[in-house]
Amino acid sequence: MTDVSLARNSALMALGTVVSRLLGFVRTSTLTGVVGIGLAADTFDVANTLPNQFYLLLAGGVLNAVLVPQITKAATHDDGGHEFVNRLLTISFAIIAGATVLVTALAPVLVRLFSQGWNEEALGLATAFAFICLPQVLLYGVYTLLGQVLNARGHFAAYMWAPAVANVVAIAGLVVFRFAFGKQVPVGEWTPSMIWLLAGTATLGVAAQALVLVIPLRRIGFRYRPVWGVRGYGLGSASRVALWTFAAIGVSQLGFIVTSKVMTRAGDLLHRAGEVGAGKAAYGVAFLLFMLPHSLITLSLVTALFTRMSQAAHAGRTSEIVDDVARGLKMPAVVLLPATVAAVVLGAPAVRVAFPGNSPDEASAIAGVMIAMMLGILPFGWLYLVQRVYYAYEDAKTPFYLQVVVTVVATVANLVAAVVPPDRTGVVVGLGQTISNTVAAVLGLWLLRRVLGSLHLRSTTQLYVRVAIASVVAALPTVLVVWLLHQVLPQDADGQLTWASSLVVVVVGLAVLFPVALAVAHALRVREVAVLLDPVVRRVRARRG
Structure with missing residues (x-):
C-alpha cells in the first residue's frame, strides 16, 4: 500500500466516521431532548453502555488481535484463504453468540454491578432496557468480524460508514417516541411500549449496521459458509492471542465497573441535592466528544496501517513497521495538538452548540469532563498504536500487561474521584483516564524499542515540541477573540x-x-503540515491557473 493509497483509504474512513459521528451527535442530542438527563436517562445509559463497552473491547481487542493477522496470512493459501477465514468466522460467531446469551441472562446482575445508589424503580427500568439492549453484543461482534474481513482485503470505507445506518434507525425511533409518548417521562411512568420502542430501535439499528456489510463482501467475492473444526489449520496461535486478549478485556471491564459506579453515585448525589453536574449520562456525552477526534484521525490512520503492519510482521520486514510506527505517532499530532488546545479554549461553547437541548450549566459540566479527557487524546492514540503493533506480531501478552497498568492507575484516580465533591467527580475521572493512558503508552513505547530498535522518537519529539509551540501561540489570539465576542454577543x-x-x-x-x-x-518546518496542506494548495493554484 503506497502513501497515496494509505491517504485515500484514511480519507474515505475519516469521511465515513465524520458522517457517523455527526449522526451520533444528532442521536445523542435527540435522546437528551426526549429522555432528558435525569434518572431515566441514566438507567438507559447504563443499559445501553453494557453492549457498547463489549463492542469497544471486541473491536479494539480480541477480534482485531485474532482475525486480521490470521486473515492476512491466509491470503497465501491455495484457495485465497476462504476456507480458513470461514472456519475462523464460524468459531468466532459461536463464541460471541454464547457470550451474548450469557450476558443477557445476567442483565439484572450487570445492572446492579454497574450502578450505585438507585432505588428499585430505577433498577427495574434499567434491567428492562438491558434485556433488550444486551443482544447488541452479538450484532456488534458480527459487524466487527465482517468489517475486519473487508479491512484485511484492503476495503476500509464500508466498515466506517456502517455505523451511520445504526444512528439513522435510532434517530427514527426517537422521533417516533417523541410524537407517541412525549418527552422526559419519569422513571415510574415508563410502559412496556415505551421501553421496547427506545431500546428496540437502538438494537435494530445495530442489526442494520452489521447486515449492511454483507453487500460489499459479496461485491469482492467473499461468501460465508459455516465450516467447523480447528485442528490442523494453524489456529493455535490465534487461540493464544485470544486468551491473553480476553484476559485484558476482563481487567478493563473490572476497571469500568468502578468508573460506572463512581459516576452513577455522583449523579445520584447531585440529583438528591438538586444540583447540576456530571453524572453517568454526562460522562457518556463527554466520552462521545472525546472519541470524535480519535476516530477521525488516529483510528482511521492506524486501522489502515494495521493491515500492512501485519503483513510486514509476517514477512519479517521490521524497518517497514518502524516507519509505520513513526507515521502513526507523527501524523495525528499535527491536528490533535491544536484540537487539544481548542478543547480547552472552546470546550464549553462547543458542547452548548453540539447539544442545544442542554442548559448552559449542563454544557459546562459536560465540557469539564471532556476537557479532562482531551488532555490525554494523544497518549490514548499512542497506546492504541502500540497495541496494534504487538497484535501484528500476534503478541497479546504485552497489551494485557499494558491494560493492567491503565486499569490500576485509572482505578486509583476513580477512588479519589469518589471522595471529592460530586460536581468534581467527572473531572477527576477524566484526568485519571488521561494519566493512566499516558503512563501505559510511555511504557509501551519503551518496551517496543526493545523489540524493534530505534523508533525515531527524537524526530517525533521535535515535531511534538514544534506543533505544541504553534498551538500555544495560536491560543493567544483565539482567547482574545473569544473574550471580545463575549463582550458583544447576545446573552x-x-x-x-x-x-x-x-x-x-x-x-x-x-x-x-x-x-x-x-x-x-509550517514556519517551524514541520514537514507533516506541508503534506497535510499540499492537496489544498495544489487545488487553489489549479483554480487560479
Whole structure:
C-alpha cells in the first residue's frame, strides 16, 4: 500500500466516521431532548453502555488481535484463504453468540454491578432496557468480524460508514417516541411500549449496521459458509492471542465497573441535592466528544496501517513497521495538538452548540469532563498504536500487561474521584483516564524499542515540541477573540451566551486557532503540515491557473 493509497483509504474512513459521528451527535442530542438527563436517562445509559463497552473491547481487542493477522496470512493459501477465514468466522460467531446469551441472562446482575445508589424503580427500568439492549453484543461482534474481513482485503470505507445506518434507525425511533409518548417521562411512568420502542430501535439499528456489510463482501467475492473444526489449520496461535486478549478485556471491564459506579453515585448525589453536574449520562456525552477526534484521525490512520503492519510482521520486514510506527505517532499530532488546545479554549461553547437541548450549566459540566479527557487524546492514540503493533506480531501478552497498568492507575484516580465533591467527580475521572493512558503508552513505547530498535522518537519529539509551540501561540489570539465576542454577543437573562452566540464563538475561534497553529508549525518546518496542506494548495493554484 503506497502513501497515496494509505491517504485515500484514511480519507474515505475519516469521511465515513465524520458522517457517523455527526449522526451520533444528532442521536445523542435527540435522546437528551426526549429522555432528558435525569434518572431515566441514566438507567438507559447504563443499559445501553453494557453492549457498547463489549463492542469497544471486541473491536479494539480480541477480534482485531485474532482475525486480521490470521486473515492476512491466509491470503497465501491455495484457495485465497476462504476456507480458513470461514472456519475462523464460524468459531468466532459461536463464541460471541454464547457470550451474548450469557450476558443477557445476567442483565439484572450487570445492572446492579454497574450502578450505585438507585432505588428499585430505577433498577427495574434499567434491567428492562438491558434485556433488550444486551443482544447488541452479538450484532456488534458480527459487524466487527465482517468489517475486519473487508479491512484485511484492503476495503476500509464500508466498515466506517456502517455505523451511520445504526444512528439513522435510532434517530427514527426517537422521533417516533417523541410524537407517541412525549418527552422526559419519569422513571415510574415508563410502559412496556415505551421501553421496547427506545431500546428496540437502538438494537435494530445495530442489526442494520452489521447486515449492511454483507453487500460489499459479496461485491469482492467473499461468501460465508459455516465450516467447523480447528485442528490442523494453524489456529493455535490465534487461540493464544485470544486468551491473553480476553484476559485484558476482563481487567478493563473490572476497571469500568468502578468508573460506572463512581459516576452513577455522583449523579445520584447531585440529583438528591438538586444540583447540576456530571453524572453517568454526562460522562457518556463527554466520552462521545472525546472519541470524535480519535476516530477521525488516529483510528482511521492506524486501522489502515494495521493491515500492512501485519503483513510486514509476517514477512519479517521490521524497518517497514518502524516507519509505520513513526507515521502513526507523527501524523495525528499535527491536528490533535491544536484540537487539544481548542478543547480547552472552546470546550464549553462547543458542547452548548453540539447539544442545544442542554442548559448552559449542563454544557459546562459536560465540557469539564471532556476537557479532562482531551488532555490525554494523544497518549490514548499512542497506546492504541502500540497495541496494534504487538497484535501484528500476534503478541497479546504485552497489551494485557499494558491494560493492567491503565486499569490500576485509572482505578486509583476513580477512588479519589469518589471522595471529592460530586460536581468534581467527572473531572477527576477524566484526568485519571488521561494519566493512566499516558503512563501505559510511555511504557509501551519503551518496551517496543526493545523489540524493534530505534523508533525515531527524537524526530517525533521535535515535531511534538514544534506543533505544541504553534498551538500555544495560536491560543493567544483565539482567547482574545473569544473574550471580545463575549463582550458583544447576545446573552440570556442569566448572563450566559445564547446558542447562536455560542455557535459564533466556536466558528470564529476555530477559524483563528487552526490556521494560525498550522501557519506557525509550517514556519517551524514541520514537514507533516506541508503534506497535510499540499492537496489544498495544489487545488487553489489549479483554480487560479
